[in-house]
Amino acid sequence: MTQMFEMTVNGSIEQVEARASLPLIYVLRNELGLTGTRYGCGLEQCGCCMVLIDGDPAYACTRSMESIAGRAVLTVEGLGTAADLHPLQQAFLDEQAGQCGYCLSGILISAKALLDRKPNPTRAEITEALDGHLCRCGAHTRIIKAVGRAAALLRGEDPA
Numbered sequence: 001m002t003q004m005f006e007m008t009v010n011g012s013i014e015q016v017e018a019r020a021s022l023p024l025i026y027v028l029r030n031e032l033g034l035t036g037t038r039y040g041c042g043l044e045q046c047g048c049c050m051v052l053i054d055g056d057p058a059y060a061c062t063r064s065m066e067s068i069a070g071r072a073v074l075t076v077e078g079l080g081t082a083a084d085l086h087p088l089q090q091a092f093l094d095e096q097a098g099q100c101g102y103c104l105s106g107i108l109i110s111a112k113a114l115l116d117r118k119p120n121p122t123r124a125e126i127t128e129a130l131d132g133h134l135c136r137c138g139a140h141t142r143i144i145k146a147v148g149r150a151a152a153l154l155r156g157e158d159p160a
């Protein structure tokens, strides 16, 4: 049995009909066309499905639609665009942090949550914030460096 749910996604109000127990990721990808949120394990083990819900990181692969009703969701599509990159996206490009890129949507989201509450994180704090993410390409070192670079950009400092 399905029902209507209303939520805000990347600043737009969306109404979708879905089963209450349906994980959010299926609505994002299949109903709203937001395929930047990736499916990996479905078990809260890899982090590639990470979105922000009311500003906090959450696994879209296990969050049910009934737990999302009335809340604000941010996906990687809400971060920036190709023509207007978010500083995190610019920093990941500058540091060539992506290889296959499959993990990066979720990592960018967790990094945004970190920088929103901690503008000048230490390397240890960045590592801890990304602890829930796997990168099968082993790009961790560049990813951590890119988050530090983004933090500097957001503070208005020269990251060089």
Ligand code: FES
Pocket: 038, 039, 040, 041, 042, 043, 044, 045, 046, 047, 048, 049, 050, 059, 060, 061, 062
């Ligand atoms: S797909 Fe959600 S944590 Fe892996």
Ligand code: FES
Pocket: 097, 098, 099, 100, 101, 102, 103, 104, 134, 135, 136, 137, 138, 139
């Ligand atoms: S860049 Fe390939 S999984 Fe991370």
